[in-house]
Amino acid sequence: MYKILIIEDDNKLRKELSKLLVSYGYECIYNEDFKNIIEYSLTANADLILLDINLPYYDGFHICREIRKQSNIPIIIVTSRNTDMDELMALNLGADDFITKPYNTQILLAHISTVLKRTTMNNNSQILIHxxxxxxxxxxxxxxxxxxxxxxxxxxxxxxxxxxxxxxxxxxxxxxxxxxxxxxxxxxxxxxxxxxxxxxxxxxxxxxxxxxxxxxxxxxx
The missing domain is CATH 1.10.10.10 (Winged helix-like DNA-binding domain superfamily/Winged helix DNA-binding domain)
Structure with missing residues (x-):
């Protein structure tokens, strides 16, 4: 079971998203301590992060950049900000994907599945265990x-x-x-x-x- 960390300050939206993902077999976690969200993200052992941009304390761009300095965990930006500049900045900072709100749930699920499969394939080829x-x-x-x-x-x-x-x-x-x-x-x-x-x-x-x-x-x- 893949574990997905949802970094979203809208409580209603976060619950709806979590309910959707759980119904499709994912485990979902979140933390409302946005002041320390970067540290939490690096120690949560999640397989993927769904990250909003407009957040308390730090915006999603800053969070993405700081996580990427220490981890290759897949990050999908999910935001209502939909300019080309926002998408370009997110990808340049190391995000794996960019999805705008409101989103089609099936498209979101397809993007999550694709990113996880790609990451798993890369990890399998880069890490050998015996x-x-x-x-x-x-x-x-x-x-x-x-x-x-x-x-x-x-x-x-x-x-x-x-x-x-x-x-x-x-x-x-x-x-x-x-x-x-x-x-x-x-x-x-x-x-x-x-x-x-x-x-x-x-x-x-x-x-x-x-x-x-x-x-x-x-x-x-």
Whole structure:
């Protein structure tokens, strides 16, 4: 079930919108503390935000900009302000979509579904998970529980190849072919150095022996 955060100060409209979304299988949350709405948005673990522009304390443009500095959560601007400049500003600030009030409910639902599907596809291709390790390809970081490490380009490529082929031996030749996609020359010794450095980094976040060597064959996780 997708969780949608509604940032709307019109109580009646917010209730109607929430009722509509719940009837279509979504979970809806909101917060009337608009002074701290940015902090709430970043910690609410919502899958999508429906954001009005005209709000107390901060307008939707400011909220969108501040959220986007720290999160890629999908944001759809839903507002009665319908000028081209408003739409252009919203999209330039990182909003994923822009819908004007009054809206056709089926069109709104279609926009929400499209944005969520697109985001899910992007996330699935950018984040790989295996044995409680999460590899974020978009920013070359790996995390385990509450610990996170930064990876070099080669370390990220090695780890992503192993995760995509989990529980299967990946030969050293296959890994070197993967690393040849970069501008950096990679020979057999360079690969060994990279794998050893990667192992040490993984140990610092509690993943000892995460990469296993199969002598004469390659590596496996």
């Amino acid at each position: 044995k409680n390790l999460s590899l974020n390809i978009s920013n070359s970081t790996a995390s385990h529980q509450d610990n996170k490490i930064e990876l070099t380009k080669n370390e990220m490529r090695i780890l992503s190849l192993l995760i995509r082929n989990k529980e299967t031996i990946v030969s050293r030749d296959d890994i070197m072919n993967e690393l040849w996609q970069s501008d950096e020359f990679v020979d057999d010794n360079t690969l060994t150095v990279n794998v050893n450095r990667l192992r040490k980094k993984l140990e610092t976040i509690g993943l000892r022996n995460f990469i296993e060597t199969k002598r004469g064959q390659g590596y496996i996780i």
